Amino acid sequence: MSEQEIPDVEPSEHAVTGKEAGAKMLSNACAARDAFYASLGAVDSDVLAPLVNPSFMGGPRWPSLRQAWRVIRRPDSIIIASDGLSDPFEDDDDIFEPLGHLVEVCVEAPLSCFEDGDIAGSWLFDLVYQLSQNVADHGSIDLLVERHGSVSMALDLQASPSGLEDENEQVGVLLDATAPGIPAAFDTPYGPVMMLTATVLQPAELAYIGEAENRAEARAALARALAASPSGRLSVADRPAVTLP
Numbered sequence: 001m002s003e004q005e006i007p008d009v010e011p012s013e014h015a016v017t018g019k020e021a022g023a024k025m026l027s028n029a030c031a032a033r034d035a036f037y038a039s040l041g042a043v044d045s046d047v048l049a050p051l052v053n054p055s056f057m058g059g060p061r062w063p064s065l066r067q068a069w070r071v072i073r074r075p076d077s078i079i080i081a082s083d084g085l086s087d088p089f090e091d092d093d094d095i096f097e098p099l100g101h102l103v104e105v106c107v108e109a110p111l112s113c114f115e116d117g118d119i120a121g122s123w124l125f126d127l128v129y130q131l132s133q134n135v136a137d138h139g140s141i142d143l144l145v146e147r148h149g150s151v152s153m154a155l156d157l158q159a160s161p162s163g164l165e166d167e168n169e170q171v172g173v174l175l176d177a178t179a180p181g182i183p184a185a186f187d188t189p190y191g192p193v194m195m196l197t198a199t200v201l202q203p204a205e206l207a208y209i210g211e212a213e214n215r216a217e218a219r220a221a222l223a224r225a226l227a228a229s230p231s232g233r234l235s236v237a238d239r240p241a242v243t244l245p
Contacts, residue, residue, distance in 0.1 A: 011095055011097065012097060012098075014097075014098045014189075014190040014191070015095055015096060015097050015098075016095070016096050017093070017094055017095050017096070018094055019094060021096065022088060022090055022094065022096035025088045025096050025098055025190075026064055026087060026088055026096075028188070028189050028190075029086060029087055029088060029098060029099075029188055029189075029190070030087075032186065032187065032188035032189065032193075033083065033086065033104065033186070033188070033193070036183075036186035036187075036195075037070055037072055037081060037083075040072050040074070040079060040182065041072040041073050041074040041079065042072070042073045042074075043070055043071070043072050043073075044070065044071040044072075044073070047068040047069065047070060047083060048068065048069040048070070048071065048080075048119070048120050048125065049066075049067060049068040049069070050067060053065060053066075053067060055067070059133060060133050060136040060137035061136065062084050062085060062087065062100070062136050063084065063085065063086070063087040063088060063089045063090075063100030063101065064084060064087035064088060064089075064090065064100070066084045066087060067084055067132075068082075068083040068084050069081060069082055069083055069125070069128060069129070069132070070083045071119055074108075076110060076111060077108050077109060077110050077111060077234060078108070078109060078111060078113075078114055078119065079106050079107070079108045079182070080106060080107055080119065080124060080125055080128045081104060081105070081106035081128070082104045082105045082106065082128065082132040082135075083104070084100075085100055085101045085103055085104050085105065085132060085135060085136060086099055086100045086101065086102065086103065086104055086188070086193040087100045088100060098188070098189075098190035098191070099188065099190055099191060099193060101135060101136065101139060101141065101142065102142040102193060102194060103135060103141055103142050103145075103193060103194045103195070103196050104193060104194075104195055104196070105128060105131050105132055105135055105175065105195075105196045105197075105198060106128065106182065106195065106196070106197055106198070107124055107127055107128045107131075107197070107198045107199075107200070107235050108179070108181075108182065108197065108233070108234055108235065109124050109234055109235045109236065110231075110234055110236065113235075113236070113237075123157055123158070123159050123160050123161060123237075124235060126157050126158050126159070127155060127157060127171065127173065127198065127200065127235070128198065130155045130156070130157065131153065131155065131173060131175070131198055134153060134155070135196075141175075141196070142194050145175070145176060145177060145194065145196065148215075148216040148219070149176060149178075149216060149219065149220055150174060150175060150176035150178075150216070150219040150220065150223060151174075151175050151176070151219075152172060152173065152174050152175065152201070152206065152209050152215075152219055153172070153173050153175065154166065154168065154170035154171065154172050154206065155170060155171050155172075155173060156169070156170055157170075157171050160237075161237035161238065163203075163237075163238070164200065164202070164203070164237050165203070166203040166206055166207065167203075171200060171201075172200070172201035172202075172203070172205065172206030172209075173198040173199065173200055173201060174198065174199045174201055174205075174209075174219060174222060174223060174226070175196050175197070175198045176196060176197065176219075176223060177194055177195060177196055177197070178197075178223055178227070179197035179199070179227075179232075179233040180227060180232060180233060182195060182197050183195060197233060198235070199226055199233045199234070199235055200235040200236070200237065201222075202239070202240070202241035202242075203241075204241040205222055205241050205242065205244070208222065208244050209222065221244060221245065222242070222244060225242040225243065225244055226242055228242075229242050
């Protein structure tokens with residue numbers, strides 16, 4: 001289909017027109033997301049954000065251009081969560097569509113993974129950063145999760161812990177909305193946003209998915225095994241691989 005034949009998409013019932021209305025929509029979206037993150041734990045007042053927006057250097061564009069991540073502290077763990085994938089989209093006619101990519105993503109790890117206190121410089125932040133960019137670039141992760149229950153990815157991390165990379169020097173993650181202790185979605189004035197949790201995989205677990213005839217079933221089995229393991233769905237680099245059929 002040529003560019004001229006692409007049909008126009010009608011604005012949704014929640015779409016608004018104009019910069020002022022769009023700013024209000026963004027404010028409402030941020031308030032709903034902030035309230036949800038506050039329900040998960042103590043949220044750091046400072047956001048993690050790049051000095052130069054990666055979209056200005058050829059990276060994927062986030063809905064409102066703004067790219068940020070929040071640190072949420074729990075008694076025994078820390079969550080690093082994207083903050084902007086569900087911002088409103090703006091088109092060339094100043095029409096704003098709420099909910100952006102319809103998802104936010106996060107990773108949760110024990111406090112022991114951040115003993116040096118440098119969360120922004122940790123491999124776990126790099127993981128959720130790379131995951132966020134993949135979600136923004138793909139644009140339809142929500143549909144894949146709704147259809148298959150979960151997705152898996154192999155990411156190129158800058159400084160992954162020893163033993164975590166596969167033969168391609170990549171680190172696998174399982175991404176879904178079934179992690180215990182993190183709700184599958186949160187509400188906004190414009191509808192729900194899916195909250196996807198990533199769990200880092202051991203190389204044998206990533207290979208198990210790649211070699212399966214039915215990868216959706218393999219990911220579901222892996223999610224159940226991880227949830228039943230001592231570390232649950234926390235991302236821990238040095239844990240043993242779970243036993244799988």
